[in-house]
Amino acid sequence: MMDDHVELELVPYLSGELDAAARTRVAAHLAGCVGCRRLADDAREVLGRLAATLPAPPEIHWGRFRADLARRLEAPAPRSWRARPVPLLAGAALAALLVVIAVRGLGHRGAGGDPLALEDPGIGARLGLFESFRVVERLELLELLENLDVIRDLDRLPQGEG
Amino acid sequence: VVSDRTIAEDSDEALCRRVAARDERAFDLLVSRHQARAYRVAWSLLRDVEEARDCAQEAFLRVYRTAGAFRGDARFSTWLYRIVVNLCLDRRRRARWWRRLVAPAAGDPAADDPLERVAAPGRAPDELAGEAQAMSRLWRAVERLSPQQRAALLLQVQEGLPTREIATVLECSEATVRVHLHRAVTALRTTLGRQA
Numbered sequence: 001m002m003d004d005h006v007e008l009e010l011v012p013y014l015s016g017e018l019d020a021a022a023r024t025r026v027a028a029h030l031a032g033c034v035g036c037r038r039l040a041d042d043a044r045e046v047l048g049r050l051a052a053t054l055p056a057p058p059e060i061h062w063g064r065f066r067a068d069l070a071r072r073l074e075a076p077a078p079r080s081w082r083a084r085p086v087p088l089l090a091g092a093a094l095a096a097l098l099v100v101i102a103v104r105g106l107g108h109r110g111a112g113g114d115p116l117a118l119e120d121p122g123i124g125a126r127l128g129l130f131e132s133f134r135v136v137e138r139l140e141l142l143e144l145l146e147n148l149d150v151i152r153d154l155d156r157l158p159q160g161e162g
Numbered sequence: 163v164v165s166d167r168t169i170a171e172d173s174d175e176a177l178c179r180r181v182a183a184r185d186e187r188a189f190d191l192l193v194s195r196h197q198a199r200a201y202r203v204a205w206s207l208l209r210d211v212e213e214a215r216d217c218a219q220e221a222f223l224r225v226y227r228t229a230g231a232f233r234g235d236a237r238f239s240t241w242l243y244r245i246v247v248n249l250c251l252d253r254r255r256r257a258r259w260w261r262r263l264v265a266p267a268a269g270d271p272a273a274d275d276p277l278e279r280v281a282a283p284g285r286a287p288d289e290l291a292g293e294a295q296a297m298s299r300l301w302r303a304v305e306r307l308s309p310q311q312r313a314a315l316l317l318q319v320q321e322g323l324p325t326r327e328i329a330t331v332l333e334c335s336e337a338t339v340r341v342h343l344h345r346a347v348t349a350l351r352t353t354l355g356r357q358a
Contacts (some may be wrong), residue, residue, distance in 0.1 A: 011343040017324045042351040050304070050319045050350075053297045057205035060215055065197060069219045073226060 006036060010043050174238035181230035193222050196239065199321075200246050206316045207250040209305075217253060221245045243317065243331045251309050262329050296353075303353045307346050310334075314342035 006029045012018050013026045030037050168176070169187055174195065180188035200221050205214035224245050225232075232241055304312060310332060317323045317331060325343075329336045 008337070008340040008344050011318065012325050012340065013346060014323045015324070039348075039351075040353060045354060046300070046347050046350045047319055049297065050315070053301070054320055057202050057214065058211050060201065060211065062197065065201075065215060065219065066193065068215075069193065069222055072219060072223055074289065113279070115298060 006030075006033075008040065010036075010040050014040065014044050014047060026031070175232075175234050178225070178229050178232050178238050178241075179234075181226060182232070189222075189226055192225065192238070196242055197222075199239070200242060203243060203246050203316070203321065204250055204322055207247065207309075207313060208253065213253065217246065217249045220249055224249075236327075240327055240330050243321070243323070243327075247313050247317075251313065254309055297352045300350060303350050304346075307349060311342045311346040311349075314339050315346045318343060319329065333345055339348075 006026055009018065009022065009026050013023060018026065031039055169191060170178070170184075172180070172188070172191075174192060177188040177192045181192060197218065200218035201214055203213065204217040204221075208214050208217065221242060225242065232238070284347045304315065307315065313332060314328050318325075323331070325336050325339050329339045332339065332342075
């Protein structure tokens with residue numbers, strides 16, 4: 001049966017980097033295990049084919065490479081966030097504030113997005129005001145003022161009517 | 163004052179220490195020694211010339227800016243591999259996220275074929291049609307591996323790095339690298355018509 005340890009050693013074995021003792025042990029195992037031998041043969045074929053057909057990278061102009069590198073070397077290095085903590089922290093705080101506002105706004109929308117639902121909490125909070133008669137009295141005064149305006153405008157009605 | 167001849171004989175690690183002291187000549191020399199390697203690895207992982215060039219340049223910029231952090235525990239080349247691979251994996255991760263966002267529909271399958279994006283072979287295409295088709299399938303399967311499996315495989319097959327060094331580059335254990343390599347090979351052998 002296949003031994004996991006030997007299985008993992010096949011590539012180092014095939015590339016010749018195992019020490020003498022490990023090499024002997026793997027070789028002995030391969031001699032007695034058909035499955036491992038087949039896997040080793042396949043691995044040898046795969047690695048051999050890859051090595052034989054390695055695509056060469058397209059040529060580039062090394063003078064241009066060095067010139068570009070020199071130009072980039074002269075440019076100021078990008079500053080890490082540690083070098084500019086204040087603007088980043090301010091930005092993070094602003095982002096957090098916007099998130100809080102957005103979440104609170106969504107939370108106040110109420111079920112179904114009913115616009116009247118937005119008003120309910122406000123009206124409920126002010127119900128105590130309506131218990132004060134003087135407030136209502138003043139509202140009536142406002143109505144009286146409106147009536148006075150109407151009476152004043154009676155003079156401007158077209159003549160001959162009624 | 164150190165002469166150019168002395169610098170040219172310096173090891174990569176010694177040059178890196180000079181770069182930490184802002185020695186421009188040492189940096190030039192390091193770049194000239196490793197630019198092809200950085201670009202090759204970046205292109206192998208990204209399969210895009212402009213992206214690979216940009217990634218390789220970015221890697222050298224990081225070398226210049228963080229040379230003081232290189233302790234010399236590993237070889238300079240291993241450190242450079244780690245920077246390049248990390249940059250490439252980050253870039254692929256971002257690109258994948260962006261593609262999912264703006265283009266969720268599958269595109270032209272041929273556009274994802276790495277062999278479609280490399281220079282044509284020297285021999286006549288019809289002469290190698292069957293072989294090319296098999297290789298195309300194999301490399302397409304490589305493209306479908308997880309980023310870590312693919313990086314481990316390319317570092318092993320293309321760069322010839324031993325497991326221990328791949329583990330340093332990928333910042334994982336040797337056992338994890340062996341698992342990556344084993345799973346990669348197991349996935350690829352199905353393209354040869356073998357059962358996993």
